[in-house]
Amino acid sequence: MLEKVLIANRGEIALRIARTCREMGIRTVAVHSTQDRDSAAVRFADESVQIGPAPASRSYLNAAAVLEAAVRSGAAAIHPGYGFLSEDPHFADACEQTGIALIGPPAAVMARLGDKTSARAAMVSAGLPLLPGSVEPLDAASARELAEEIGFPVILKAAAGGGGRGMAVVRDPSEFAAAHRRTQAAAQALFGDGRIYLEKYLERARHVEVQVLADGHGDVLHLGERDCTAQRRHQKLVEETPAPGLPERLVADLRQAAVAGARATGYVGAGTFEFLVQDDAFYFMEVNCRIQVEHPVTEMVTGIDLVREQIRIARGEPLGLRQEDVRPRGVAIECRINAEDPAADFRPAPGTLTAFVPPGGPFVRVDTHACTGYRIPPHYDSLLAKLVVWGADRDEAIARMRRSIEEFRIEGDGVRTTSDFLRRLIDDKRFRVAEHTTRFAEELALSAVDE
Template structure:
């Protein structure tokens, strides 16, 4: 039997914390905010029923301190922690620590975060479920073998970091002679930002559309989708404009993309809200890009 949740600590700040607290109020669930000293008068702090100050050299370091956040939840009698987005929301270690403390993590299980948060394991899992993925080469530990195998796919290629996101450790390679240096630079950047230098290469779909599907799962293999969003207007791999529904997307293609996202979500026994992202080529072929194992920033769209 699922334990009742009477109080939730919101491990975030700003707009998303305010949204979550507002929803908790509507549900009659008590809320706890956390904040750094400089955020003591922030909107989310004033909205919450209780607030706990976190220590840290900076606000960011405070909001990344899993131990302090879990201690605050226990001290205030919270039953659950909602991570929002950013900060610790996709940190499998944090999710595992929350559950080990006897609290509910409002999000997917730690194992699913680890599986789908790593782009290589996520691609392998997606492929095993019959979800289309772009031709790719995974890291081998040997740069020469990796470069030669990547070149055999054909150009242009997209070099990507296995961990993280946000365009870090990512570059487009158009010529064979540039591949080795691009792979080296991408690995260096990935190591610097994510502490993981693994990179992989996949066929780059030129002039692509970026389509993502909002999903909700029950953690037991049941799931629904809330249709798709178009997020093709980007700068440096960062989304600028999102639109729903995606324009000029045929009914059959829309259905196939959404069904693909559902198949993946159900197979992973995904729990809570998430987003499955795809690249769509001009020829109508679509490929799995990644899964965001958290509430999406643009979820209201």
């Protein structure tokens, strides 16, 4: 029985976790930096502990401070949310050693799947299709040789990477050496691990992921797929479920591949298996060992609270669902409203909100920690709100999203958001007929600059 949970995160996800805990009768402890002492999550939680100054490296990424707060507050478990320590196997191992449950997969599973090369090797053993590339990290000379063998373009990726960071597309052989050096340096700076692997790069790919739930008793099921193709610099902008315009057979195979991968690796908890899709074929990309930013779209079509299921699994309870009990209805779309200026290459645009009025109406959900008077800090991710809508079909969901974006009022000194860009994105014919690719949002942004 987990009577008290420490939430090792901030912003909208910390508040979202706290709300489910309140409904389950679980007390919460919110850790926070000096910057976030008056945040919505801190005000909502039953207790709070300050763990450091504003920079994330000295607060939310300070594993020792988070663990100390958990021990001192008597928390039985830690929910890491997404980002920060959520996929750090060393933190997961420290929790296990301390006797505190981490609401996520075991440390050994997280380590195996968090390392992209060992994850690829595991999926080969599980029978999942992979793009041509390396299973082991490569030095520059070996990587160049393999790139020549499989053909350009290729993509270089950090073995310890995640969240769309630490990667580079190389289309011209003459650019390979410099790109390898840059990617290796970025990987070392971002993750403390300079190992690089390589894959064939697909120019017309869709990005589709499958949500899985797995308990500690060997049961695994999927909650359908999400399309995350609309992204910029490998950062997702719009997510939807179900994935539009894909053959039923392909979707069924995707779902079963994710379940097979989870079973083969002993996965426990909520996780996401990510794939690239092109020409009616799919290829495993990576596993996210945490709750996803875009989990609300799955909740909207299934009626299943994913955070509640995470906590139940961490308690040691079996899944309360069978696969046949999961019956998604309708279409859900999520737009990430970021405090960024699209006219300035999406540069972060923090400031104080003088007006923050979310949209309303039927089947509209807004996950946010912001309000009028909130000061958007420059120290963290620029996500301001997740706007989620449901419709009986995709056309209705798109129309509802467009109306909701127009209704969302966000104003502030120096504050700019991605709202107008998102509206242009969902209005674009390529998105509306589901013919967009992972390059679509980049092309849209460039066209706006040229106009």
